[in-house]
Amino acid sequence: MRNFVLEGNLCYSITPKELKTLRGYVVCKNGICAGTFEEIPEEYQSFEVYDYSDMLIIPGMVDLHIHAPQYAFRGMGMDYELIEWLNTQTFPEEAKYADAEYAKKAYAIFAENMRKSATTRACIFGTIHREATEILMDLMEESGLVSYVGKVNMDRLAPESLLEQSADMSAFSTFGWINDIRGRYQYTRPILTPRFIPSCTDELMEQLREVQRTYQLPVQSHLSENQGEIEWVKQLRPDAAFYGDGYDKYDLFGDRNLDQEKVRTVMAHCVWSTDDEVRRIKDNGVFIAHCPASNMNLSSGIAPIRKYLDLDMKVGLGSDVAGGQTESIFRAITDAIQVSKMYWRHVDEKAKPVTFEEAFYMATKGGGEFFGKVGSFEDGYEFDALVLDDSALKSPNDLNIRQRIERAIYLSLDLNGIVAKYAAGRKIC
């Protein structure tokens, strides 16, 4: 069980600069990748071989930032900036998840489409609603993806219908949620999710520190997305040296000793992070979820990803639905490259564009690290794989694997070319 071999045209990242391609076999042993081979080694000869003939096989995509409740209005109402968009699009929709029946209907669509997508791993925001979040987790478990799902915490500065009544109530609800789901899932894990600094009082942050310490939960939130938001944070939290320090003061921002298991943290955006903030992100081993589509759609700006890559920081990609219009991480790969080119041309001529190799790395091994050894076909990685049939993309020329992978991603082959998907050693689609 969970021992098998896939045969086809393989492509995966070794480093941000090196994309390995070969025609051959990738071996899954007990759900873990045992490496890639041109011929099946003796020891795996008894494993069943799935022959995907001339198809492409790559690691599953990792989405470090997506909002499940916003999936209902993806691709709509895109002519707004962040704060206006929150108030007119996002908050009214999220309020609906107080109704479990609505949550079931909406999250079923989300989970089914995530199953069919190129994504095998995701960090997911729910809403403040405990019941709805548990429904979401049930559905994500069924989907087969491996995911972190967060019940959101918010106790200020949102419509009444989306506020938890107090910091205590928010923490209480979070404890209840964590206890409820304990032992319920194999592939779906809780993650602490303060929405962002403006939504959380100091008292709530204090409580969340306790929740985090008690359960050793990882943390996800938003950071330095929009200039107006940053000004707002300055006013709300004059004690914080910079936006991210507002999390770090409550030990919700990675760990200085880089003890990953202590407070594994992913922050979405980091478009406008100051030098001090960048240093802290790096020093604390915080993951950055780069969400280029969202940053374009909400006119937030372009994150300086070249800088983060050169500093050897932990960067993955996020779809940020519904700031981003689609759950496609293929799209996030090309968006990341494209915005980096605009950044180079219009903002900083020293910041060389992100290469295809680098963007592919971020989408797989870079973001995958948040989940452990995930995102590559190297020996010892959890076995996540995507099989793509690109035969509908015709060419008059013979193409090599590298060319075909680049084309498949630029042409959104995830919309109609996914033949099979494996997550943590199981075929889920």
Add this chain to the structure above:
Amino acid sequence: MRNFVLEGNLCYSITPKELKTLRGYVVCKNGICAGTFEEIPEEYQSFEVYDYSDMLIIPGMVDLHIHAPQYAFRGMGMDYELIEWLNTQTFPEEAKYADAEYAKKAYAIFAENMRKSATTRACIFGTIHREATEILMDLMEESGLVSYVGKVNMDRLAPESLLEQSADMSAFSTFGWINDIRGRYQYTRPILTPRFIPSCTDELMEQLREVQRTYQLPVQSHLSENQGEIEWVKQLRPDAAFYGDGYDKYDLFGDRNLDQEKVRTVMAHCVWSTDDEVRRIKDNGVFIAHCPASNMNLSSGIAPIRKYLDLDMKVGLGSDVAGGQTESIFRAITDAIQVSKMYWRHVDEKAKPVTFEEAFYMATKGGGEFFGKVGSFEDGYEFDALVLDDSALKSPNDLNIRQRIERAIYLSLDLNGIVAKYAAGRKIC
């Protein structure tokens, strides 16, 4: 014949600010749109009605700039800038079209995919090769699209294999081509296509002026795409007041008296046009083909489309395959919006983002004007329509037509949701 009615959810542009939506009927009479109606008027009651029930019906997309020979390497080799990309990707591929057999194979893929795309009208670059260009025109005629196709003129500064031997030979070949195809097609028209100023000697431009005068051909070319290119043009043509003046000196740049039929011209890009050039573009009624994906991929920069729209200039969209990775004009719509937001945020805070309404207008009625009365369902417009089935895009909410159209375009429904396509009153897909 060519009298029929389509029933469904209609959406089309009236102005750049107004997108009209209604549940009802759009009437085609003798290939021309007779308007939209909530009930079928008495006089059209005898027309056959095609009931597309709950589907979406919009005008066909107009692509003002696409390179057919580059389709073979779409979505590949994207980590280059313009001049490097021309030398390593484009020119080697284009040279292959000297071989008619190769052209047949490659252009058949292009034409078939254009038929299946959302595009009903296109301005297409071929190569310098007369025979290959005629093959392309034969295939475009079969595809059902209405298109302008250009045999490219180049007599300097490219690899030997892609240069015509002299200005005379280039003009001679162009005359031959035009005479060859005279009367051969109903929906496929020739367009004069000097590649760009760097590729054409003064002698060639002089000759092309004569060709244009003789046949009253429209003109397509490139303008102010890349800063390095503009510097190059300055050196090559010190007599020109600005890049566009290099065309205008030879009467290949629209017409001062706005006599559209005289020299109808479309110029791709206009990313870095100076104020003088912008004024000339406007004064001469030159169309701008805005190609946002290409401008990102080749790191050219972001064209100031807000300015062009505010000046009431003629702007449409172009896919610019293979600078752009896809022939999808749906993608060009969202790209146009997204890059305008980055321009607003990072380049000019006075240049408000392009709205969805404006981008949809550019993709249909804006670019459509190059073909006459094209790109709307208003009375008197040539009948181009696209029927989209968005039922696979599930939502827990009831959506209005405007929301569904925005979603369909943001989520690339043209890749798997096109149910029917009509061009110039004929069902072609």
